[in-house]
Amino acid sequence: xxxxxxxxxxxxxxxxxxxxxxxxxxxxxxxxxxxxxxxxxxxxxxxxxxxxxxxxxxxxxxxxxxxxxxxxxxxxxxxxxxxxxxxxxxxxxxxxxxxxxxxxxxxxxxxxxxxxxxxxxxxxxxxxxxxxxxxxxxxxxxxxxxxxxxxxxxxxxxxxxxxxxxxxxxxxxxxxxxxxxxxxxxxxxxxxxxxxxxxxxxxxxxxxxxxxxxxxxxxxxxxxxxxxxxxxxxxxxxxxxxxxxxxxxxxxxxxxxxxxxxxxxxxxxxxxxxxxxxxxxxxxxxxxxxxxxxxxxxxxxxxxxxxxxxxxxxxxxxxxxxxxxxxxxxxxxxxxxxxx
Numbered sequence: 188x189x190x191x192x193x194x195x196x197x198x199x200x201x202x203x204x205x206x207x208x209x210x211x212x213x214x215x216x217x218x219x220x221x222x223x224x225x226x227x228x229x230x231x232x233x234x235x236x237x238x239x240x241x242x243x244x245x246x247x248x249x250x251x252x253x254x255x256x257x258x259x260x261x262x263x264x265x266x267x268x269x270x271x272x273x274x275x276x277x278x279x280x281x282x283x284x285x286x287x288x289x290x291x292x293x294x295x296x297x298x299x300x301x302x303x304x305x306x307x308x309x310x311x312x313x314x315x316x317x318x319x320x321x322x323x324x325x326x327x328x329x330x331x332x333x334x335x336x337x338x339x340x341x342x343x344x345x346x347x348x349x350x351x352x353x354x355x356x357x358x359x360x361x362x363x364x365x366x367x368x369x370x371x372x373x374x375x376x377x378x379x380x381x382x383x384x385x386x387x388x389x390x391x392x393x394x395x396x397x398x399x400x401x402x403x404x405x406x407x408x409x410x411x412x413x414x415x416x417x418x419x420x421x422x423x424x425x426x427x428x429x430x431x432x433x434x435x436x437x438x439x440x441x442x443x444x445x446x447x448x449x450x451x452x453x454x455x456x457x458x459x460x461x462x463x464x465x466x467x468x469x470x471x472x473x474x475x476x477x478x479x480x481x482x483x484x485x486x487x488x489x490x491x492x493x494x495x496x497x498x499x500x501x502x503x504x505x506x507x508x509x510x511x512x513x514x515x516x517x518x519x520x521x522x523x524x525x526x527x
Contacts, residue, residue: 223263224250
């Protein structure tokens with residue numbers, strides 16, 4: 188197994204218009220993404236076979252991509268189908284083509300996979316309740332100066348919230364919480380107990396009676412995190428993030444906040460978007476600070492029991508890094524007490 192076996196988001200469906208080219212980077216590979224003449228997404232290596240210009244600044248005409256340098260024309264298969272300088276003397280050649288990658292389009296996202304013959308046929312992660320009746324989704328995109336592992340850990344880490352997001356998300360109360368952490372089948376799933384109303388700005392709206400919150404966090408190989416808060420009827424939301432590895436220290440994160448607030452759904456949209464982006468900006472800053480120290484001193488961490496989630500997420504990603512299947516790791520369940 189390798190990271191290239193999986194599907195990664197490269198664009199929003201709505202971004203990829205018929206005449207649009209989007210440049211994207213996944214695992215260090217440059218991609219030019221556009222729609223072919225059949226309307227389906229196409230991903231080519233962002234390199235012209237002629238003089239090595241990047242293709243992504245080019246233009247799309249009738250589902251064919253035109254290089255911005257000398258105008259070589261590529262079809263949806265990556266085949267060069269026209270060379271302006273050759274005029275009527277042009278002939279098709281298998282040697283004139285761009286590397287093409289498989290694509291899928293699901294839940295309003297365009298996905299790319301970098302290998303044609305993966306170790307296993309995985310599917311893109313199913314986004315919770317996307318476009319289902321009674322649910323709304325706010326979708327944001329942000330770039331983090333850090334790697335996928337550290338981003339994923341941050342997104343499902345409670346202890347950092349009182350330091351990084353004081354008042355917005357949580358307050359430091361030294362509240363005793365319990366969590367059950369399970370590693371199984373390439374995922375880490377965490378269930379929390381004793382949470383009530385420490386939810387920041389919107390505590391009174393989300394949980395006016397301070398009932399115990401049903402809160403579950405999860406990580407799914409190789410790059411998905413999902414946070415679920417269930418506070419009863421019309422008080423439920425998911426925060427699902429897909430962390431796209433651009434380079435070793437750059438991660439592009441597509442985040443869906445999908446919620447069911449009943450009659451408040453439409454009214455809540457701008458507040459949800461503002462709050463999500465406000466919190467994410469704080470995480471971008473702290474993860475950038477972390478990356479500065481990692482670049483200088485490396486990744487030797489000192490863990491506490493509250494970091495059990497991190498350790499198990501790292502165990503999964505480390506296995507893939509070694510070319511192994513993390514589903515072969517033994518199933519584990521840990522009961523952890525910590526304070527926030």
